[in-house]
Amino acid sequence: MASGCYGSGEEFEPFVDLSQIGGVVLKSVTRAPRLGNPTPRLVQTPAGLLNAIGLQNPGIDWYLEHDVKKFAKRPCKVVGSVAGFSVDDYAHVAQRLAARDEIHALEVNISCPNVAHEGETFACDPRLTSSVVKAVRGVTDKTIIVKLSPNVTDIASIALEAQHAGADALAVINTVRGMAIDVDTWKPRLGNVTGGLSGPAIRPIAVLAVYEVARAVTIPIVGQGGIETTADALEFILAGASAVCVGTANFTDPRIPVRIVEELRAYLEQRGIGSIREIVGKANVGFASPFQYEGDEG
Amino acid sequence: MSDSWRECPDAMPAVHEVVVSDATQLAPGVFLLGFHAPALVDVTRPGQFLMAIPPGGERCATALGIYEAQGERASILFFAVGPRTRELAELRAGDRFAVSAPLGNGFTFSNASDVAIVAGGVGIASVLLPAQALVQMGKRVRLFYGARTAELLVEKDRFAREGCEVICATDDGSFGHHGFVTQALAAAERKPDLILACGPSAMLRATAVVANELGIPAQLSLEETFACGVGGCWGCVVPVDRASAQAPGFPGEDAGGSGVVYARICKEGPVFWAHELRW
Numbered sequence: 397m398a399s400g401c402y403g404s405g406e407e408f409e410p411f412v413d414l415s416q417i418g419g420v421v422l423k424s425v426t427r428a429p430r431l432g433n434p435t436p437r438l439v440q441t442p443a444g445l446l447n448a449i450g451l452q453n454p455g456i457d458w459y460l461e462h463d464v465k466k467f468a469k470r471p472c473k474v475v476g477s478v479a480g481f482s483v484d485d486y487a488h489v490a491q492r493l494a495a496r497d498e499i500h501a502l503e504v505n506i507s508c509p510n511v512a513h514e515g516e517t518f519a520c521d522p523r524l525t526s527s528v529v530k531a532v533r534g535v536t537d538k539t540i541i542v543k544l545s546p547n548v549t550d551i552a553s554i555a556l557e558a559q560h561a562g563a564d565a566l567a568v569i570n571t572v573r574g575m576a577i578d579v580d581t582w583k584p585r586l587g588n589v590t591g592g593l594s595g596p597a598i599r600p601i602a603v604l605a606v607y608e609v610a611r612a613v614t615i616p617i618v619g620q621g622g623i624e625t626t627a628d629a630l631e632f633i634l635a636g637a638s639a640v641c642v643g644t645a646n647f648t649d650p651r652i653p654v655r656i657v658e659e660l661r662a663y664l665e666q667r668g669i670g671s672i673r674e675i676v677g678k679a680n681v682g683f684a685s686p687f688q689y690e691g692d693e694g
Numbered sequence: 695m696s697d698s699w700r701e702c703p704d705a706m707p708a709v710h711e712v713v714v715s716d717a718t719q720l721a722p723g724v725f726l727l728g729f730h731a732p733a734l735v736d737v738t739r740p741g742q743f744l745m746a747i748p749p750g751g752e753r754c755a756t757a758l759g760i761y762e763a764q765g766e767r768a769s770i771l772f773f774a775v776g777p778r779t780r781e782l783a784e785l786r787a788g789d790r791f792a793v794s795a796p797l798g799n800g801f802t803f804s805n806a807s808d809v810a811i812v813a814g815g816v817g818i819a820s821v822l823l824p825a826q827a828l829v830q831m832g833k834r835v836r837l838f839y840g841a842r843t844a845e846l847l848v849e850k851d852r853f854a855r856e857g858c859e860v861i862c863a864t865d866d867g868s869f870g871h872h873g874f875v876t877q878a879l880a881a882a883e884r885k886p887d888l889i890l891a892c893g894p895s896a897m898l899r900a901t902a903v904v905a906n907e908l909g910i911p912a913q914l915s916l917e918e919t920f921a922c923g924v925g926g927c928w929g930c931v932v933p934v935d936r937a938s939a940q941a942p943g944f945p946g947e948d949a950g951g952s953g954v955v956y957a958r959i960c961k962e963g964p965v966f967w968a969h970e971l972r973w
Contacts, residue, residue, distance in 0.1 A: 403926035407961070410706045411794055411924070423928070429944060429951045438919040438929035440754060440776075445921055452928050452956055458945045596752075624751070647754040647921045649747045650794060651709060 397653065398620055398643030399424055399477040399503060399543070400449065404463060405470055411650040416657055418639065419473030421567075424505045425493065427485045429455035434587035439576045444595030444622070445644050446574055448588035451479055451508075456489050460496065467498040475541065477503045478532065481511040487531040494536035501539035504532055504563075507547075507570045507592075519545035519570070522557040533562030541618060543567035544609070546598070551605050552612035565616045567641065569605045572598045595644040596622045603631050610636025611682035624652060626659035633672060634679035705737030707797050707924070709747070714789045715767055720848040723774050725783045732766040734795055740823035741890075741915055741965050744795035745923040746770065746782060753778050757920040757960070759820030759892070760796065771819040771849070797923055798964045799940075801913055803827075806888035808834040810910075811858070812901050814875055814893025815841055818849060820915050821892050822856070829857035836861060836886065840875025840897065844868035876900040886910060890965075902968035912968040918959045925961030932959055938970035 397420045402408060405420040414420065432452025439446040453459065467474045476493040480486040486504065493499055506528055509515040518524045529542055542558040544551055546569040555566055571592025576585040584590075602621025610617055619637025623629050624645040632640050642653045660672070669675060677683035716728040734744075738760050745755035756778040762769040774783040785791065801824045803809060809828050813821050818839060828835045840863040841847045847862055847869060854860045862870030863878045871878040876897065879889075889912035891901040898914045905912035918930040933954045934941050940962045945951035954972045957963065 401922065401927055403922075403924075403928075407922070407924045407926040411709050429949070431952060431954070432928065432931070432956050435931060436919055437931065438921050438927075440919065442777075445754060447921070447927070447929060449928050452931070454944050455950065458943070458949070462943055644754075644921075647923070647927070648751060649709075649755065649792070650924075 397421060397646065398641045399505065400447075401643035401646055404466060405472075405474070406466060408646065408650055412654060415471035416654045417472050419475055419500070420470065421475040421503050421641065422467070422477050423453060424451055424477040424479035425453045425456055425459045425489060426451055426479050426481075427456055427489055429453065429458065436585060436587055439585045439591070441574075441576060441593070441597070444593045444597035445647065446576055446586060446591040446593050447571070448586045448591035450588060456492055460492060464493075464496050464498050473500045474498060475501045475503050477505050477543075479505040479508050480528075481508060483527050483531045486528050487535050490532040491535035494538045499538070501541060502532065502536065503541045503543050503567055504528065505543050505570070507543070507545040517545065517547070519543075519554060520548050522553055525554050526557045526561045529558050529561035529563050539564045541565045541567050543570050544605070545570045546601055546605050546621075547573050552608045555609040555613050559613045559615050563615060565618060566609060566613065567618045567620060568609050568637070569598075569602045569621045572601055594622065596624060598622045599628060599631075603635050606632055606637050607635040607680055610677055610680050623656070624648065626656050626663065629656050629660060630663070630675075633676055636677040636680045636683045638673065638676045705796065707795055708733075709792055709794050710734050711790065711792045712768075714785050714787050714791070717786050720771070721845045724771070724846065724848050725774060726761070726769055726771045727782060727785060728762070728767050728769040729791075730766055731768045731793075734768050734793070735763045735766060738763040738768065738796045738823070739800040740827050741800035741820055741892075742796040742798050743820070743964060744770070744793040744797060745920070746778075747792040747794065748778055748781055749785065749789070749791045750781055753781075754921055755794065755923060756782070757797075757923050759915075761819050761822055763823060771816075773816050794923060797960060799962070801890050801915070801965050803833075803888060803890065804831075806833065806886075808884070808886045809888045809890060810836050810838060810879060810882070810886035812838045812875060812879055812889060812891040812893070812897070813840070814897035815846065817891070817893030817897070817915070819892075821890065822849070822853070824890055825853060825858050826856055835859070836882070838863070838875045838879045838882075840864070840878075840893070842866065874900065876904050880904045880908070889913070891915065899973075902971070905968055913965050914968050914971070915964045916959045916966060917964075920960055923960045925958050928956070928958060930959040931956035932963070932966065933957075933972040934962075934966065935970045935972055938967070940966055940970065
């Protein structure tokens with residue numbers, strides 16, 4: 397389940413059997429507590445959701461003391477998400493989060509502004525991406541998944557930098573930048589003015605991103621961006637993703653992810669295919685990377 | 695809501711697959727959809743809501759107040775104002791859909807004896823259950839009900855039949871007080887000892903002002919755009935006093951936090967004490 401969509405997983409437990417899915421990526425945590433953006437934080441658009449939550453979180457100290465222990469009982473993998481505004485922030489949070497047994501892996505949310513470099517987003521610059529990933533690599537041996545932003549000209553080059561800097565896998569993609577305007581009040585609909593678009597509208601953008609990244613790197617890709625059905629998940633897999641992640645579709649129907657897992661299994665059985673790995677990248681002629689990955693669905 | 699709603703424990707919500715039993719248009723654009731849901735009725739508390747999963751599977755689920763919950767039937771009352779509510783308005787008896795419910799905290803009112811329920815427009819959808827419970831408990835219940843125009847004062851006779859005094863207000867003066875429902879509340883001779891309110895944000899803010907001026911505690915059922923509806927995405931928030939019992943866990947001011955924290959309307963709410971809001 398995608399970061400920011402599933403809280404700590406606890407919120408959805410009454411509705412979903414989490415033992416059926418690969419893992420939950422937690423809401424990003426930062427060094428200092430963050431109140432988050434003023435409202436409105438959400439806007440429904442015809443085929444997607446605009447969000448500008450603002451990384452509301454209690455900060456790493458509080459998180460470690462109060463929240464992390466709740467993850468011990470999750471029947472699926474728990475992936476912590478690290479966000480920050482300087483390379484040092486990322487290293488600090490990553491080290492402390494990774495040290496906890498409850499956390500199986502880390503996702504590095506690099507779609508954050510680098511305060512030291514005039515607010516340029518880490519994920520939009522290959523060198524900033526490299527610095528952050530190297531710093532996180534330096535503080536843990538646990539699996540590091542770097543989450544890429546689609547709001548770039550050449551995602552494959554960013555992906556390559558992340559791999560060279562030590563990423564074990566890549567999450568492709570984060571939200572697409574967007575905004576909406578209220579024609580009655582003449583004001584932006586989001587309190588933050590701009591936000592990130594998720595949901596079906598971004599699926600073609602995400603599938604292309606996976607396709608391009610898969611031709612550049614040799615590490616596994618976790619595909620995400622508007623997956624609502626099994627067919628959607630298969631698109632990502634055929635483009636080169638060896639695992640998929642569902643976020644916004646949980647807001648349509650919390651049963652969707654488990655349904656996709658079951659239908660994917662049935663799809664493989666019907667075709668006599670032993671594992672997802674056999675069809676990863678089959679639509680991607682330039683994709684030729686061998687890999688080892690136990691992902692199913694997260 | 696079961697008859698022993700007072701003893702109703704904090705029930706785990708669930709996805710309920712339901713069958714529509716009845717679909718009625720109450721006024722232009724206003725619909726009442728009843729469905730068979732005995733398991734849900736047993737655990738619903740006044741003021742709770744549900745997320746209606748779109749039958750077509752194409753959009754985010756919609757948050758709607760639970761209007762009735764009796765016997766084996768629950769219902770939702772809503773205005774068809776967008777693609778999701780329009781889709782629900784098309785459902786007919788025998789159609790199936792699903793809901794995640796019950797959600798949210800609901801109203802609390804055991805200690806009051808004279809309660810004013812303030813409802814504006816679609817806010818009427820969340821206040822029948824508290825009204826019924828209060829009447830059942832033998833409390834005095836006045837419903838102050840506002841709408842743009844007379845035909846939109848849907849179900850006002852229902853509330854009267856349930857044992858409420860109903861005082862109406864319309865923007866255009868076509869029925870009852872000509873003006874806002876909060877003006878009728880402020881002008882009421884005998885002051886209530888508790889106010890429960892549900893309706894558009896502007897009405898809720900005005901209610902909070904009146905309640906504050908009169909020194910009456912008020913519970914407001916807030917509205918906001920929801921995404922997940924269960925507390926997972928932190929989109930539907932409202933700023934509250936850090937010291938409020940409804941504030942989510944967050945570092946205090948000395949730990950770098952602040953005197954104000956954003957609470958989730960779907961999880962810590964939707965009902966909040968007016969005096970704890972910092973909006």
